[in-house]
Amino acid sequence: MNDIYEMMSTLRAVRRLRPDPIPDDVLNRVLQAAAWAPTGGNMQPWRVIVVSSPERKKALADIYGPAWYRYAKGYDERLKQLPPDEAEKARKNRVAGDYLADHLADSPTILMFVADPKMMAITDAKLDRISMVGGGSVYTAVQNAMLAARTEGLGCVLTTLHCLAEEEVKAALEIPDDWATLAMVPLGYPVGTGHGSITRQPPAVLAYDDAFGIAWS
C-alpha cells in the first residue's frame, strides 16, 4: 500500500536522474494518475508529451540549458541578499539546477504538459491582474503525475523555465500554435537518495482563520 500522506510529505524536487529507462507499466501508472485529475467542466484541456527519443531530448536540453543559465544570473544576485543558512540552501539548489540543465538530455523521459486555452473557461481572464486560473485545469494533473512518480520511486521536478523559449519548444515537439506549454517534468530514477524530507511553511503560516491575515491555529 502506498500511503498518500507519506507520498505527499516526501515529494521533493529531484534533479539528479539516472539514464536507466523507465518500464512501460511504471510510466503508464504515472500517466494514469495524471488522467484522473479533475479539470474545469471535466474538459481535460491538457495533453502530455512523453519525450524519450535522444533527438527530442537533446533539442529540449539545447533550449533549456541557455534559459536556465540566463535565469541563474538573477538567482545569484538574489542569493547574495539571503541570510547565511538560506543562502547555503539556495546555493545547493543552484548546483542541482546546473546539474539538471547540463544533464537534461540524459533523463530517460521528459514529460511536457501542454494545454489548449480554447478548451477552458478562464474566469480571471478579464481581471486587472495577471491571469492564473487556466493553470487550475492542468497543474492538478501535473501534481498527480509527480505524486505517482514519487510512489513509483521515480525522481522528478516541476520546471517552467522552458516557457522563456516556448516557441522553440513548440517547434521541437511539433506542438500546434494555439497550444501552450505549462510544465516540463524530467523523470527518472534518482542518482542519490531521491525523495525524502522537505522544508515547508506549516499551516500556522499558510492558513488563515475566516479572513486574510488572521492566523490559523
Place this chain on the structure above:
Amino acid sequence: MNDIYEMMSTLRAVRRLRPDPIPDDVLNRVLQAAAWAPTGGNMQPWRVIVVSSPERKKALADIYGPAWYRYAKGYDERLKQLPPDEAEKARKNRVAGDYLADHLADSPTILMFVADPKMMAITDAKLDRISMVGGGSVYTAVQNAMLAARTEGLGCVLTTLHCLAEEEVKAALEIPDDWATLAMVPLGYPVGTGHGSITRQPPAVLAYDDAFGIAWS
C-alpha cells in the same frame, strides 16, 4: 493505510455537502497536505482562508450564487448541442451546480486559495498568449488539499467562478489588493455517497509519444 491511487481514482466533484462541522484534526490534515505541495523556488506564494463563520460564508454565497446562474445560462446553451448521453450528464451537473450555489452558505467550511503574484517567477507572463504558469505554484497545493479531503471522507469541488466577482470576494474576506483568488473549495461531509467512480479520458487519448499528436500506447 490510504492508498494514493485509490484516492486519486475516486476523487470526484462532490457538490452536496452536509452542514456537520469538520473536526479540527481532520481539517488540519487537509491543510498540512496543501502545505506539503511543491511551489516554484519553494516560495509557497499562496495562502488559504478557512472560511467557517456564518457571516462570511453567507457573504461568499451571496456573491457566488448570481455568478453561477449567469454562467449557467451559457451552460444551458452548450448543453443543447451535446449528444443525448452527454447532455444527460451535463444536466445532472447543472442540477448539482444549482444545489451548490443554493446551499453554499450551509457548507461547514469553504477554502479560499489566494496567491501573491509578486512572490512568483511567472515565466509565461510576457508571451503572446494568456498566462497560466502562475497557477503552477498554487494548484499543486489545491490538488493536495482535495486528495486529502477525499482521504478524510470529505466531499469537495474546485470552483473558480468566484473570480467573475473577485473584487467582492476580496472585500468579503479582507484580501489585500495585490493578492489574487485562485480557487474556492467548499468542504464538508457528503449528503450522498460522495466520492466514487469518475469519468476521464485514458492515457491513450491524453498522452503523446515523443511529439504532439502521436498516440501513446
